[in-house]
Amino acid sequence: MKSLFSLYYKNLFLTTRLFIGLGGAAVLYLLSFFFTWLGQIPAIFFFTLIVLLIIDLWMLYGTSNGIFAKRHAPERLSNGDDNEIGIYIENFYNFKVSTGIIDEIPHQFQKRDVLFQTTLTSHQHKLLNYVLRPTKRGEYEFGYVRVYVQAPLGLVNRRFNFEQGQTLAVYPSFLQMRKYELMAISNRLNEYGIKKIRRLGNSMEFEQIKNYVAGDDFRTLNWKASARRGELMVNNYTDEKSQHVYCVIDKSRTMKMPFEGLSLLDYAINASLVLSSVALIKQDKAGLITASDQKGAVIPADRRPTQLNKIMEVLYKEKTRYMETNMELLYTTIRNTLKQRSLVVFFTNFESMSALQRQLPFLQRIAKFHLLVLVFFENTELKKISEQPACNVEGIYIKTIAEKFAYEKKLIVKELARHGIQSILSAPQNLTVNTINRYLELKARQKI
Structure with missing residues (x-):
């Protein structure tokens, strides 16, 4: 009996309307000391309020299962994309109710405002949708779906708790991958900014x-x-088929820099997944190598139906490390894994010319045996600073430094071209489009 009472007590919440009514009764009792003509009006008002409260409680607790709610979520979430989550709610009461619905979303989002206010007539049901955009890969735990129900009198709220603990995995951007898959299948990649390349000569x-x-x-x-x-x-x-396309992803500290919530590593992972998918649709063989101070994952190039799932499962677990990439180890891995000339798309980042000079000898060796495309990132924050007008001496200094770093990125592109290495300098948000552009261009020019 005690546990039953505590269960009702924990899920019972008094509303503002009830407190206003009690405040009004207190004011009437206070005024009755000065105005005797009020007589029994305060007592009548107070006891009427108590009766209405009892009726309200009976309406809410007269039915044990007056409300049903359930969260509808996909089996997995796509990193960096808008994922739609739905909440199904149905009213089993015989009267119209007002509801407030709280979905306990994972702590990674740091949001406490996922609250929906809606009304339901008797035996009506609704599906409420909202969007979540995760910015980190991993497991996300959802909690309860809590529904606060208010009867027409509106003096108290009854809370219904629907225990729907749910753990969803956040994978690399498979929604973006599917979008480009459809474009590649229908040969309409140019609709998403993928440019058409003039074909030189005939394919063999x-x-x-x-x-x-x-x-x-x-x-x-x-x-x-x-x-x-x-x-x-x-x-x-x-077009030539069965060509080997490898995505090499740098996991060093240079890839930890965040832009719009996503790290550079996540941008590289999303672009690698889309490029692998498009390469498989073009009947090439896609492979993957991850690199850091230690030997990372290696997936030999293949075009079996399960290849894309293998790549996605590996990319799901990858994290940045705090050491520099061991380029000698990476070169050895590439030489031992790639047995024929391949397209190697290396996702990394350079902030200075000296950083490039340390890795350039190994990049030249890789480019000697394979077609190497080096992909690194434009610092969009520095670009914004360099484009803003300077208002004082400090502003002039900051703008000059920003322009210096932006100019050094362009010098890196020229230095790579001087050594016969192709490169892509891209803003993080345009990485996928620019990478697919270059792949299609190289394929059309028969460079692979």
Whole structure:
């Protein structure tokens, strides 16, 4: 009996309307000492309020399961994207109720305002949706769904607790990956900023022999097939297939810098996942290597249906380390893993020319055997500072330093080009588009 009472007591909350009523009764009792004509009005008002309170309690607690609520969430969340979460709620009371719904979202979001106010008529149900944008990979724990119900009298609230402890894994941006997958399948990548590249020459990858139609290149005529069929036949060529595309991700301290909530490592991981997906759709083989001061994960290039899941599972667990990358170890790993000429997209970051000079000898060795594309990041915060007008001497100094660092990034691009290494200097938010652009360009120019 005691536990039942404590259960009701813990879930009972008094409203502002009840406190206003009690305050009004207290004022009436106080005034009755000075104005005798009030007589029994204060007592009548107070006891009427008590009766209404009892009726309100009976309405709320007369039905044991008056409200049902449930959270609808996907099996996993996509890092850096808007993920839609839904709350289903249904009213089993025989009267209209006002509800306040609190969803206990994971502590990583640091939000305490996920509160929804809605009304439900008898036996009505609703689906309330909201959006969460995680910025870190890992496990996110959801707590209770709590519903505060108010009857028409509105003197008290009854709380319903729906224990729905839920742990969702936040994976690299698979929503972004699916978007680019659809674009690649339908050959509409240019709609998302992926530029079209003028094809130089003909690919040597034979696809089929087909009938000649006006406009076909005469140089592709197949005279033997034409003689057999008695009509002109031409060879049809397609892009080279089964080329090896490796994403190499630097996990050193230079990749820990945050932009718009996501670290540079997360931007690199999201871009690597999308690039691997597009490469597999283009019938190339995708692989992955992670690097830091120690040997990281290595997934040899393949195009099996399970390859993308392997890459995603590895990327899900990767974290930045606080040491510099061991470039000698990375070079050895690449030489031992890559048995043929491949496209190596190396995601890293340089803030100064001296940082590049330390790694340049190893980058030159990698570029000697493979097509190396070095991807590093533009510091958008410094760019904003350099574009702002200076108001005083301190502002001039800060702007000059910002412009110096921005200019040094451009010098790094020129230094890499001087040694025959291709590079992409990209703002973090444009990384995926710029990386796919370069991959399609190299494929169209038959550089791989």
